[in-house]
Amino acid sequence: MPRFQTQQVLLARVEAAYGQDPAPTASADALLVFDLQHRIQSTEIARRPVKPSEGSLASLYADQFVTLSFRTDLAGSGTPGTAPAWGKLLRGCKMAELITPGVKAQYRFVVGSPESLGFYYYLDGELHKVLGSRGTFTIEAPTNQIPSIRFDFTGLYAPPSAAAVPTPTLGTWKEPVPVNKNNTTCTLHGLASVVSAFQIQAGLSPKHRDLIGGRDVQYSGQRSTRGSITVEAPPVATRSWRDVADARTLDALQLTHGTTAGNIVEVSCSKVQPLQPQDSFQDGILYQQMALVICEGGVDELTITAR
Incomplete structure (x- = not known):
């Protein structure tokens, strides 16, 4: 009897x-996600002893863990001061949730021990529990498309x-709501x-770490927050992005999406360094694509606000 893709719940x-x-x-914790991928990962340990034959011995598996990847729409909660449905996912990505009742929910990188998530993934008759999960994320806002957050989690393996x-x-x-002029504004280094x-x-x-006496998911190395942006090239007298890049100037970035209270999301960074502007043409108009380094900026390094 076949099992079906439509029978999935996360x-x-x-x-x-x-x-x-x-x-x-x-009833309380279901996720509305897109492009879901569930993968069981492991390290294969091959066994090649000295023996008077050419065949293989069975391999062993070690360091088993699970990765979960998916996208969610970037939209508000419907009520200012109420956490959006994707807020708990950011909490599983080393961010703290700060609620101002009736006003906004904010997310910023946490210092110290991060939180973790427990996932239940149902697949047509099977339940996969993925506990101790921690992750990372990517925010994307392509024009005339729905903005989204891409999440990539790593968690502990358990048999289904x-x-x-x-x-x-x-x-x-x-x-x-889609990304366009009516719904979205962006300011880079003070320039709309x-x-x-x-x-x-x-x-x-x-x-993932599987050691004697302990198994968990921890963050390794330093955070390397980066981005990219493609902007219509302004007149040089207004702003030369090459001069800004050459001078290694740091300044703020803010994207505001949505116009209705309860469905407004802001992404802001206090110290952003544009790198290597590259010219391209879209519909015959000059654009510049730039890499962005999101530099250390205290609590305002990267702030996601739903209001």
Whole structure:
């Protein structure tokens, strides 16, 4: 009997303690995601002893873990001061959630021990529990498309069990609006810009560790937050992005998407360095594509605000 792609449900909840099953429910913790990929990863240990034959011995598997990748729409919660449905996913990506009741929900990189998520992934009769998950994310806002957050999580492996696929409740996921002039503004180094592509990568590196006495997912190395932007080239008298790049100037970046209270999302960085502007033409108009280095800027290094 075949098993079907349509029979998938993904749930997530913040863990009270690392690796402790938070028991997410379909009524409160269902995720509305796109392009879901669930992969079981492991290291194969080949065995090649000295023996009087040419055949192979069975390999062993070690360091088993799970990766989960998916996209979510970038939209608000519908109510200012209420966390958006994707907020808990950012909490699983080394960000702290700061709520100002009735006003906004903000997310910033946390200093110290990060939180972790427990996922339940249902696939047509099977339940995969992926506990102790930590991840990274990429924000994308391509023109005339729906803005999104791409999440990539690494979590602990556990054998699947038989389970019926539940019916998810997705009412907390609000409808997004497309990226365009009416809905979106972007300011780079104080200059309101015409933008055709925008991306910010958190640059986190979650790594699975399976050691004597412990197994977990920790962040390795320094965070390397970067981005890219493609802007309509302004007159040189207004702004020379090559001069800005050559001078290694740092200044702010802000993207504001949405116009209705409860469905406004802002992405802002306090110290951004544009790199290597490259000319290109779109519809016969000169654009410049630039890499962006998101430099250390205290609590304002990268702030995501839903209001």
